[in-house]
Structures are given as C-alpha cells and as structure tokens.
Amino acid sequence: MGDLVARASHGDADDPLASFRDRFTIPPDWIYLDGNSLGLPARTMRERLEQVVGEWEREAVLGWEHWLAMGSAIGDELAPLIGGGPGEVAVCDQTSVNLFKLASAALSASGRTTIVSDRGNFPSDLYILDGIAKAAGGRLVLLPEDPSPAMVAEALDNDVALVSMSHVSYRSGRMHDAAAITALAHDWGALMLWDLAHSAGSVSVDLDGWGADLAVGCTYKYLNGGPGSPAFLYVRTDLHDKLQQPIAGWFGHADQFGFAEEFAPAHSVRRFLVGTPPIISMTATREGIAITREAGMQAIRTKSVALTSLLIEAVDALDPSLGVSVVTPREPAERGSHVAISHSEAFRVSTALRRRGVIPDYRAPDVIRFGVAPLYTRFADVTSAVAILEDVLTTGAHLTGSDPTSSVT
Amino acid sequence: MGDLVARASHGDADDPLASFRDRFTIPPDWIYLDGNSLGLPARTMRERLEQVVGEWEREAVLGWEHWLAMGSAIGDELAPLIGGGPGEVAVCDQTSVNLFKLASAALSASGRTTIVSDRGNFPSDLYILDGIAKAAGGRLVLLPEDPSPAMVAEALDNDVALVSMSHVSYRSGRMHDAAAITALAHDWGALMLWDLAHSAGSVSVDLDGWGADLAVGCTYKYLNGGPGSPAFLYVRTDLHDKLQQPIAGWFGHADQFGFAEEFAPAHSVRRFLVGTPPIISMTATREGIAITREAGMQAIRTKSVALTSLLIEAVDALDPSLGVSVVTPREPAERGSHVAISHSEAFRVSTALRRRGVIPDYRAPDVIRFGVAPLYTRFADVTSAVAILEDVLTTGAHLTGSDPTSSVT
Numbered sequence A, B: 001m002g003d004l005v006a007r008a009s010h011g012d013a014d015d016p017l018a019s020f021r022d023r024f025t026i027p028p029d030w031i032y033l034d035g036n037s038l039g040l041p042a043r044t045m046r047e048r049l050e051q052v053v054g055e056w057e058r059e060a061v062l063g064w065e066h067w068l069a070m071g072s073a074i075g076d077e078l079a080p081l082i083g084g085g086p087g088e089v090a091v092c093d094q095t096s097v098n099l100f101k102l103a104s105a106a107l108s109a110s111g112r113t114t115i116v117s118d119r120g121n122f123p124s125d126l127y128i129l130d131g132i133a134k135a136a137g138g139r140l141v142l143l144p145e146d147p148s149p150a151m152v153a154e155a156l157d158n159d160v161a162l163v164s165m166s167h168v169s170y171r172s173g174r175m176h177d178a179a180a181i182t183a184l185a186h187d188w189g190a191l192m193l194w195d196l197a198h199s200a201g202s203v204s205v206d207l208d209g210w211g212a213d214l215a216v217g218c219t220y221k222y223l224n225g226g227p228g229s230p231a232f233l234y235v236r237t238d239l240h241d242k243l244q245q246p247i248a249g250w251f252g253h254a255d256q257f258g259f260a261e262e263f264a265p266a267h268s269v270r271r272f273l274v275g276t277p278p279i280i281s282m283t284a285t286r287e288g289i290a291i292t293r294e295a296g297m298q299a300i301r302t303k304s305v306a307l308t309s310l311l312i313e314a315v316d317a318l319d320p321s322l323g324v325s326v327v328t329p330r331e332p333a334e335r336g337s338h339v340a341i342s343h344s345e346a347f348r349v350s351t352a353l354r355r356r357g358v359i360p361d362y363r364a365p366d367v368i369r370f371g372v373a374p375l376y377t378r379f380a381d382v383t384s385a386v387a388i389l390e391d392v393l394t395t396g397a398h399l400t401g402s403d404p405t406s407s408v409t
Helices: A002-013 A018-023 A045-067 A070-081 A095-110 A123-135 A149-155 A178-187 A279-295 A297-316 A346-355 A379-395 B002-013 B018-023 B045-067 B070-082 B095-110 B123-135 B149-155 B178-187 B279-295 B297-316 B346-355 B379-395
Strands: A089-091 A114-118 A139-143 A160-166 A191-195 A214-217 A232-235 A338-342 A361-363 A367-371 B089-091 B114-118 B139-143 B160-166 B191-195 B214-217 B232-235 B338-342 B361-363 B367-371
Touching: A002 A297, A002 A379, A018 A279, A045 A279, A045 B045, A070 A089, A070 A232, A070 A279, A095 A123, A095 A160, A095 A191, A095 A214, A095 A232, A114 A123, A114 A149, A123 A139, A123 A160, A139 A149, A149 A178, A160 A178, A178 A191, A279 A297, A279 B279, A297 A338, A297 A379, A346 A361, A346 A367, A346 A379, B002 B297, B002 B379, B018 B279, B045 B279, B070 B089, B070 B232, B070 B279, B095 B123, B095 B160, B095 B191, B095 B214, B095 B232, B114 B123, B114 B149, B123 B139, B123 B160, B139 B149, B149 B178, B160 B178, B178 B191, B279 B297, B297 B338, B297 B379, B346 B361, B346 B367, B346 B379
Parallel strands: A114 A139, A114 A160, A160 A191, A191 A214, B114 B139, B114 B160, B160 B191, B191 B214
Antiparallel strands: A089 A232, A214 A232, A338 A367, A361 A367, B089 B232, B214 B232, B338 B367, B361 B367
16 A cells, blocks of 8 residues: 555646645545535635625526526536537536436437437436336337447347437446447437436546437536536537427527417527526536636546546555455546445445545445545545545444444435 | 505505515615516525535535435425425426426326416416327317416316416416316316416415315515526325326435336325436525515415505506506406506517616516515505606607617516
C-alpha cells in the first residue's frame, strides 16, 4: 500500500483539476465516494438559487420571458459534454419519463414491437421498456448483464424496434462499446437509445459520432445538479420530425401559446417536452453543467481513469483472505467512473465504512460501489478509503457495528 | 366608482387575511393580478431553499433518507386543501405528465376508449387526452366550452371510459358543479378526472365528497410553489390497486430498492410516481402549501368571492362605450378566483395595463384575465386596477403605446 499512497500523493500534486475541489461544498471529515449516486453542490449554488428567487420576486410571471426557453438553452449547454449538436438536447422531466417518451416514440414510428436490453440496465429502465413493449403487443428481450456486442448482435432481427442500454452499467461500472452496438442496431433497422445516467460528466460520450439515435440521462450524479434535478434527452436532428412522443403537452406544441384545438408538434427537440419545467431545480442543474464545461470532459475522463486504476490496484493489493474482489472491468476503456467490488457481507461492510466516514453505496446482494468524481475526488481519498476498508475487514468492524442505515441511490 | 372605492377600503380594513400579504414578496409598484398564472414567493422562500441546499451540503446522498418520501409527505399536506384523505395525494412530475398517467390508467382499466371533455379545458389537457384516446383506438369527444351538467349527460354512453374537465376554466373562470358532473360520469360507469390547476388554493375543493376518482393540478398558481413547481395527483384510495399507469418507473415499485427484475406496483398512491423528484423545487412547493394551510381554505374562498364580486361590479360600472364586458359568471358559486373580461383590443389593452403597473394576462383572441389571490391581493388593488383600465380605455393609451411584450402563462 505504501507505493500506492506515494502515487496518490503525486497524483494530487500534479492534478490539473485539483482546484475544482474548492468549488464544491464537501461534508467535512467524509471521504465521499458516492458522486455516482448524488453529486455535491457547487459553492456558488446558494448564490444561483438566490438569483432565481430574486427573478421570481422581481419579475413574477414576466420571468417566463426568459425561463421559457431554459430547457432548450441548458440542453445546448449540456450538448458538447455528450457529443450532441445544437438543438439536439433538452433538459426536462426525469430520466424515467424521458425514456418512456423516446422509447414509445421509437416503437410507434417503426411499427415493430420488440425492444432489446440487458439485465445490467437500470431496473427502472427495464420496467419502463417492458411496459412499453407489452403495451405494443411485443416484448422486451433481456440479454445477460453487460453483454458483448456479439451477444447483442445475436438478439437482433427484423422485429426489433429499439435497442436500449445503459452506456455505463449502474452496477458493474462496465462501459459498453457504444459505436459498435449502435452500428449493430442500425444493421437491423432498429433505433439505439443510450441511458447516460452514469456517463454524462464522467466519461467521453460522442452521441453524434456514434451515430446514436436517442439518449436520456440524469444531471444529479456527475453533473452535480442537485437531488432529483431535471433530466435530459437527446434526439438526433434528422429524427425530430420522424418521431412523435405520446405525451402531447403544450411545451411540445409548435405554437405553444396559440392554444389551437389540435396538437401540432414543434419541428425541433421541443416536441419532446411536455409541461412547465421546475425553474428553481433547473437553475441548480445549469450551475452543475457550467462547472463541468469549465473543467472539460477530456481532463475529467483522464483523471477518472487514473483514479479508478489506483482504486482497482489498491483493492487488488488487499489480502485475499479478506474476501474482496473487483467486479468492474480492469481495462480502462471498458469502465466508467465507479468501481464495484464484491464481498459476501457487502451491506454490513458498506455500513461500517459509512460509520468511519467513507461514503460508498451498496447494491444488493453483494456489491459496494466506490464512485470517483474527478471534480472533487482526490487520489488520496482513494487510498485512504481502501485503507479503511482493509481495517474494517481485518478487525471485523462490519460484524460488530450498530444497526445499519438504509442505502439509497 | 366612489362607492366601490369606499367598499374596498372597508374590505381591506376588515380583512382577516390582511396580514398574509406581508408574508410574500410583491414587486413594488405593481398591482399583481396574475397569481392565477404564477403565484408570488413567500418571504421565507430564500430561507427554505438555503435549508435544503444545506441538507445537500451536509448530508449529500444520505439526504435521501428523508427526501425519498417527500412526494407522499407533501401530498398529505396538500390533501386537506382539496378534500383528499391521507395517502390519496402525491406531489410529483408536471400536471401534463400526471394527467397522462391517470387518464391512460383509466382507459386501460375500463377497456373503453372514449374520453369526454370540453373546449374550455386547458389546451395541453386536450392534446394529451386526444393522444391517449386515439392511441387506444378511440376518440376524444369535445363539448362546447364550459358545458352544463345536462350537456355532459348527453355526451355519455357505455363507451365512455373517462370524463376529464378543468374544475375552474383557465379562460372563462367558470367553476363547474363537480359533484353533479362526477355523479353523471359514474351513472355511465365512467371515471371522473378533475384538473384543479385553477382551483387548488383558491376555491373549495372536496374530491372525496364529490366522489371524484382522479385529479391533477399544479402548485405554481394559487399555491405559490414557484415557477414550474412540481404538480400533484389524486387517486381515490379504493382505486389504487385497480389502476396501473403506463410509466413503470422505480418510484412506483412496491420495493423500490429491491431492484427486482419485474415491476410490481406499490399498493398505494406511490404507484403513480415515476422517477426521482426535484427536491429543491419540491421544497419551494412545500412552503407555498404550508402558508395556504395556515390561512385556511374557507377564509381564502370567502375573500376570493368578495374580491371577484367587487371586480365584476367595478367593470360593470364602466361606461358601455368603452367596450368591456365580463365573461366570467356573475353567480359566485359558478366562478373561481379570476375574472375574465372581453375587449376587441384585449392584447393591446393588457399591454397598456402592464405599462401602467397592472399585471393581468391575455388569452387570445379577446380575453384579459384578472386573477385575485386572497393571500396577497387587496380590495384596493381591484378598484385601482379597474380605475387604470378605465383610464387606459378612455385615453386610448392602448392604441398609442410602444411594442407589446409577449404574454405567458
């Protein structure tokens, strides 16, 4: 471990993103490794919220003259972080609602009724996709967790309307070969929908470059938009006029305030909007995205790989008798920004770690996730966390502690 | 007008809700009559938002241990204001999304495919209902604006799955006989869904007493929850297990963090939730609801009727040559908390009023809405606004002013 601690020290000394840590408020005495679940607030967050309340106070309903376009405007600000072009991304609703809208639109447009996904996709995504497929008289084909492109290829045929997967698995942390899988979907005339919840703000995403059709994702993890901050959706420009989502709300109307009797969808990404967006939470989202843009995705990804590599090496260096193993792929190109480890007493271990000020999270039945957020996670945090993990397991602290608290994404 | 000004003065002197005005931040020098579009911020709003950011700062992901139940908890706080019981109301998503969920669930459960509404319902509602009916192979039957119960009765038959109307019309301000219309729907085995956007926090609503099945509504008008604040939905308890909404998100799962492969809806109002709620905007919503509870719906409704009566009398007293007429019903039991007047140059008139510091809103082609919000609108505001309206029309200021700004709900 000594070598790794020295390496961590050098990593922090040489970190081009080091100054960003001071831009966030971090619970004192915590080693926070759960930014993959909920990112931390920028120090400017209070000021930004004061500003938007000030707008509400001063302008009241007239504030809508600038709030109205916020969903599209923040979408355009987010777009470069995920390889989207201007007018292809909107911030709106929650991830699950956005997935429902886009996946439903894909099935309606194709006339096909099969959706392909995998057991490593987020459960909420699977529930929604299953519901959509069944409502259309079709089915959701579920591949094993984290399938290879070849396994995806085997599931494809002319009945498949949509392939929908998480780019980075919420559980294992595996990152998929998005360009390859997208191309396979296209070979069979299916559309490809990526869930970027664990990707946006943490790994390189190139939706336009991949040829992706659709994407959704959340802004409250690596984008630090706040608890439950509004989500985003991406629809490639040439698909805007070909897809119609099922929730025909007024924010998607070509002439929102014309109040015509018939719905006529906007000829832009606006057609995928529904209702009035929560402006105060949207403001928090915008601030999180702004800091990420300032840091730049290349620097973030470079640091993320270095942090997860250090974490994996540190866990690998633990005594095998402690019963810990790394679940996440060891090849950097195949993983996102968290490292999942397995242990037979994972829940108790994660609880013991929290008591010691290390905040990972737990995923049933046997996984602990350590998320690194390059904007505020230090290399020394990684080695300290693993040292504490070693101490917990060596002393058996996880077997003797008080009642565990619940674990929440 | 002199008598009315004196009456306004007495009204303000005797107003049991007068002190509530000081609880809000009101743009100085404005007579704000658009609380039916966007309510105003409580003076405590900045402090509440500071508190929730403080929770995020201190607790990070562990904040979910109390945030997780916020949707149901705020729903229970809102319930008494709309005649709902414990466990029947949840705060979540936006009104249009909630309408989509509940109306879709109603059609699925009934096997019928016709929806009945009226042209006075909010356009976004009509778009969504039309989309749902068509997707089910049925149709939306549209009655004329603001139909009588007898007209609704004529549209009903054994094909009707759902009757969905706005309790108070966004345009005319008419309030419907909700108990009577609900009973008619039930006579034909249809479910009744009320949109309470213009009712919640302004008029007496008794969902359980009416026997209503479903309701949705927004919190950013008379409930002062902030721009785009999360909406609410109501499902009568005995219907929870009978209805299943189409967006099977994890917040609706019986065991949200069990991450089972199959979706199993919660046996409660939670099954109508979808994704992670925007906690910062939810906090603002909660504050708006708390103040309304403190004032009490009876006092609010009593003052609302007195304010709209004064407003109607004042408009009626204007010289007929000015071309203004009252659209909203004169019978208090038949109107909500805004008064719509018509004028052939309504858009220019509303713009001229704004230039003079009176903030109503405009609805194409010929309607100006004056909303009174009993928590902060004074009787003197009403008579002052009508005096300024009279001056604008008498001097022709609306014909000579600078370019109008846009009008936004």
